[in-house]
Amino acid sequence: MNDLFTTRAMTDLFSPRAMVAAMLRVEEALARTQAQITIIDDDTANAIAAACRVELYDPDAIFAEGATAGTPVIPLVRMLTERVDEKARGYVHWGATSQDILDTAMVLQMRAGIELLVRDLREIAEHAATLADRHRGTVMAGRTLGQQAAPITFGLKAARWLSLTGRQIHALDAIISSDWPPQRTALPLQFGGSVGTIAAFSGAGLPIAAGLSSEVGLPMFDVPWHAERDRIATVAATLGVTAGAMSKIASDIALLATTEIGEVSEGVQPGKGGSSAMPQKRNPVDAMSALAAARLAIALVPTLMSGLEQEHERAIGAWQAEWVAVPHIFRYTAGAVMHVRQALAGLEVHEDRMRRNLGLAGGTLMAEALALALASRLGRVDAQSVVKAASERALREGITLQRAALEDTRIGGVLSPQEIEWALDPARHVGNSSEMIDFALEMFREQS
Amino acid sequence: MNDLFTTRAMTDLFSPRAMVAAMLRVEEALARTQAQITIIDDDTANAIAAACRVELYDPDAIFAEGATAGTPVIPLVRMLTERVDEKARGYVHWGATSQDILDTAMVLQMRAGIELLVRDLREIAEHAATLADRHRGTVMAGRTLGQQAAPITFGLKAARWLSLTGRQIHALDAIISSDWPPQRTALPLQFGGSVGTIAAFSGAGLPIAAGLSSEVGLPMFDVPWHAERDRIATVAATLGVTAGAMSKIASDIALLATTEIGEVSEGVQPGKGGSSAMPQKRNPVDAMSALAAARLAIALVPTLMSGLEQEHERAIGAWQAEWVAVPHIFRYTAGAVMHVRQALAGLEVHEDRMRRNLGLAGGTLMAEALALALASRLGRVDAQSVVKAASERALREGITLQRAALEDTRIGGVLSPQEIEWALDPARHVGNSSEMIDFALEMFREQS
Amino acid sequence: MNDLFTTRAMTDLFSPRAMVAAMLRVEEALARTQAQITIIDDDTANAIAAACRVELYDPDAIFAEGATAGTPVIPLVRMLTERVDEKARGYVHWGATSQDILDTAMVLQMRAGIELLVRDLREIAEHAATLADRHRGTVMAGRTLGQQAAPITFGLKAARWLSLTGRQIHALDAIISSDWPPQRTALPLQFGGSVGTIAAFSGAGLPIAAGLSSEVGLPMFDVPWHAERDRIATVAATLGVTAGAMSKIASDIALLATTEIGEVSEGVQPGKGGSSAMPQKRNPVDAMSALAAARLAIALVPTLMSGLEQEHERAIGAWQAEWVAVPHIFRYTAGAVMHVRQALAGLEVHEDRMRRNLGLAGGTLMAEALALALASRLGRVDAQSVVKAASERALREGITLQRAALEDTRIGGVLSPQEIEWALDPARHVGNSSEMIDFALEMFREQS
């Protein structure tokens, strides 16, 4: 069922085969680096590299043995060693420990995973920007605590989605940026040997680490971080916030799509959103899947944060839980992002319904605007109380706030019918929505 | 990597194929029930039943289509309908909604999953009982906040594991017990049709539900519970506590196996617990995997609890997240239980090391016992302060508490050397350990 | 701000003063028990008991010192010792350790806290029962994934709330029930001395524990449980599910109270639910607070579950976190329960609006009913497709489903206008709602 809440691309990126491939890439890079520094000869490195092709291995067998060994690197190294000639055998995995391979492989995958996420997020931002621009004049009810509150424009709502999405893109981009000093880089190489001292090379450990870093294409670390997992937890937290951000957009779509509001629909697509029992149903399935995926992603964040309590030089339990938690948080976050992208790509905006809904409840969502119009004449306190009375009468008697206002002598005493009509016109009460949309679009274009 | 932290049996139970099989079992039972009540004829029921064989379906295709549809039941029902003759086609899935099928199928799987867990837990209880009995006289250091505190027996520790495990067995057994009234039963049938009214049968819905309940072998519900998911959250919570309970035992094993304590080891097994770099390593891999699995299981509990906030008659997001969260919590809990079972099955107990460790820190873990022996002569307050001074001297000067006590005139003034020796004998200071072991064993035998 | 999401009674129950009082109650009971067994004399016990009055202590000072000591029991015992005469001084806290006092005190508070919760839950059940009975004929739209789906009755929805609440009452009642054998009792006495062996009494520990159990009014334990915290985690989980259950009811109220649905309102009360800016607002503040409180309660569950990973005979960190997590989960759960109680106590049900909403979207929520009526004539598959077409036309053209059906020749060919009207009458399509309400009421009366 997992597949309902993720993407094929992210599933492939963290597949058992891809995991083995990533570990082999690290083993190969290690051999090549050691050849460059002439710790081993080129033939040995070539022999090892030749055996580092994922097609030669059965991922299932590796992970099955790994379950007993406690790490898949042990069977992998054994099998790799078997696949090289006698001479090279002693140089496989030379000076490394399991965690060096696993962490570095996972870092490679995480970086690729972030790129996948950013790609989809950029599309979301594009959609949001288009909606913000197109609907800058589309007035609709703003709603607080589920109640109609005062008018907004759909463009402003989309601009808020845009700003929200932009921050996620920025935060994810920052993780894989190459501008960080080693101490702060989010996802560097791991290479420390058994306990982080890089002790296998009589003092030549750091040059090898530096060479490996460029061979494998990852930033150098400051000190080995095998038992300091704040970097992993920070990446997980960034994904958790991104997943949460998606759930905001999905929630807006799901709520606006409810029958009684009906202001947006997800696009029609064959086989999408029907019901096994109800022929009329057109469910917002992408919003639904995004909401489910976001919940699943966020669940993993505390696992990775509480996993920072790591024992000594390698944790027993907390580190190993990452092997599952990290791929899963990437997969579910990808699902949340993809489904929001799909929902926005085909979003139908029902402007007529937005307009009609403004008149529900007698148009009492304009009460604040009327109170503001009255405030300069009656003072804020009295204005509020007069309008509150008129609103309550409108709601009680099922008449419009306009009529209640016209019939209220305290209101009619200071505002003309024309002024009342203006005060109650939603389109005149959307404040700086348009300028804020412009600003959001400008910031988005700068980021792109 | 998931497979490191689960069992094959639980993975199979919740596999895509098994999920399809469970859904088909519900569809078949529905048709058979309707035939019994003569809503449909026997031929129709037989035709539907014949198409409800899992071999006829491609689970991947069902879940792939389900990702678009928003539920795998829609493609499943379509495919099932295609597989029956013209006449029966109209009676497939008759009166049910997707959630009836999914929930009931999941309940069937959850009940089977609990049985798997209980089976392994019983083995753990057996091992703990054996250890409790065998080691009722094996004195070792009790430790609080990581410090040697006072002596216990290893048997008492095992009796605490036994009691802990016994409660998990009881709690899980209670879920699948058949003694509950419908309102309280933890995992009943779900059958309510589109919105829980069972409206498709002109009032005959309840007899059909009752028939389906017995046909599918599940307790009848009180009222449909499609949007009241406390039952699911309660099961998840019970699994979370069980996983946590396993982490207690695993933590004890991991800590006692640390090099400096060395009081237990996990059993030797080819390919187990080595290191890719360190030849001497013998890692407590089962404890490690249990600890990782428990973390992963517990992470899912709040997802299912916060998922209780469900909208109206069917939630958008919170319910669907269960489809992933429930199988996963079963899988990880199974992993935690299995690894603890394996760890206990082969546990090596190093009694000599337990004995030797009692003498570490000059035997100051007997300070409380000495203070108690002195209390009747000096009063509790003075006794504590005298012994504190002697303990500190022992620790500071690296001598035994016995020597410090013999040389302390206030102690020597009221206790003879013989009395001091007795007071400092760990075996004389294990209180009611043995009776408590007996009681735990007795309660275990009653439960079995 | 905490106070917005809890109750005064629960805050008082877990106040610093109440915590000190509970600890003193345990210390007093310990002295009295020892006097009964003639380990200490009556004068000593009376002297200790006389000093166990909470008025004699400054809770703030105790907790401030406790922050340094690592436990408030150390300063408490010191102060208590200072308050008794020379002779009794040696017998204060005799044979106990800090955790015995803290755990037993917390168990006393937890039991009282559960009683408070159950009291409010019973009121909720009463309200739900009244609503279920009163509104058994109040037809409204059932909604799935936010879309109008098919009709239900408001009575059935209330019956589901009743069943949900009844299960929480049952689960909480079971915790404090006296029917459990010692091994399973959820909240027993804790008394084990420093490491759980009850070693201070030369073998007489168990009778003292038994005496203390009856003196303090708590069930006896099976084996000391100082480092096996499944009982605490289970209680926390039960509260978490209860809080979640409250969020289901609160969510229903909040959603039904949205302006566009408008089917319920929370009762009016001076100063409740207004806005600082919008005069017309009438916010469902109790639902809001219940939802916030439930989120805060559930957050603590994984803390207590992952806290089961406890080191040796007393954990370092995981146990101490309970001191905060347990009171907080009680406080927030109490808040969720109280606010749902208030929301239901004054709930206004707008039957006219429920009726009116059934006609929204052209009454297409009756599509399933129409398809069922057609199924016997056209077969289920064709019936669904015919009705789907009619529903889509109704939605597209803004006409009623009834008109679309009358104008559809395939429908008109097999159903008379009268039959179509019947098929589209929501009140005829609520299935077994009424019988299920009866059953829920019956189960509730049995439980009461």
Next chain:
Amino acid sequence: MNDLFTTRAMTDLFSPRAMVAAMLRVEEALARTQAQITIIDDDTANAIAAACRVELYDPDAIFAEGATAGTPVIPLVRMLTERVDEKARGYVHWGATSQDILDTAMVLQMRAGIELLVRDLREIAEHAATLADRHRGTVMAGRTLGQQAAPITFGLKAARWLSLTGRQIHALDAIISSDWPPQRTALPLQFGGSVGTIAAFSGAGLPIAAGLSSEVGLPMFDVPWHAERDRIATVAATLGVTAGAMSKIASDIALLATTEIGEVSEGVQPGKGGSSAMPQKRNPVDAMSALAAARLAIALVPTLMSGLEQEHERAIGAWQAEWVAVPHIFRYTAGAVMHVRQALAGLEVHEDRMRRNLGLAGGTLMAEALALALASRLGRVDAQSVVKAASERALREGITLQRAALEDTRIGGVLSPQEIEWALDPARHVGNSSEMIDFALEMFREQS
């Protein structure tokens, strides 16, 4: 009990009184800004400002009323309005909504809270730097999965703490940095009026917002963010990671302080770390409290992340939960940081014990080093297997690895006794520890 796991300063910062003071600061700044832009006159602004003194208010009364109103701003604005003269009354809270005040006040508090955290973290970094430098030559056992693995230096461990702490300082500093563009700034002003349009000022909303931003000393927002809470969740996540980072250091201290390892102790302090029963106990109470506090902090992260699913223009439940969750996560994180600071400030490092522990288990932690020394002669695979056999013999027979190596003909055949001795000298097998310490210190000095 909360106070055990937090600091006085952070408790004060988020006290009810401080919360009221912060809200009044925003109300005052709003009036002053409006006077500057001549929307109101100076007298009015002065009158409002004069009433914005926290001494004039009873925080308890405000929050008690706020519980009914649903927000404390409603009673606060009412009381504030009562405290100004007739003329100014209409201009109190002009154009703002409750959330503008609450969010901006909370942002002010969060910024101050981060400064408090950073101050303590800098002290931790200082301590870690000192330890790293002082103990660059202090060889000790590195431990993986609880087992002695290979030697490290205590200096390298401290350098890892330093790097870890440095990243937390950086991440927290970045939040309150003033270098961000408005879209990315983590904690900006909130000012949008009822639904985020700033509609009260006939188009002049943005200049007022800009003025308010500089008056209150907070960065300007891009678009109002009332319902997009990723910024809050990101701050919470950063605190969660920081708390987790503290738990790593605390865990190292707690584990190294266990009786059997005994390599560090927390500093002695009157009234610290004793036991109510065991006179010899010297518990690592600061590590304990840090571990407990970190658990409590992390628990709140998912609450704030899942709270991103916010309805429309203001959430019902998810936003309000922040009012509790944000202060609490600051308080517990402060507790974790403070206790680690205290633990490090007085840390006693037992170098003798570190040295002695290297010889435990026959010095088999040097197995890897011996295998490396042999690898160039025997090949890596044979070297590993020869050393594994020697290690196992050493462990089995209780002899040293050195003796087992000397007696092993395959080892003795290629290494001289002198070479064996060298290979087994821990001080020769700490790799690049010293260079990495230097690098960590250099990075730290750059950051400072």
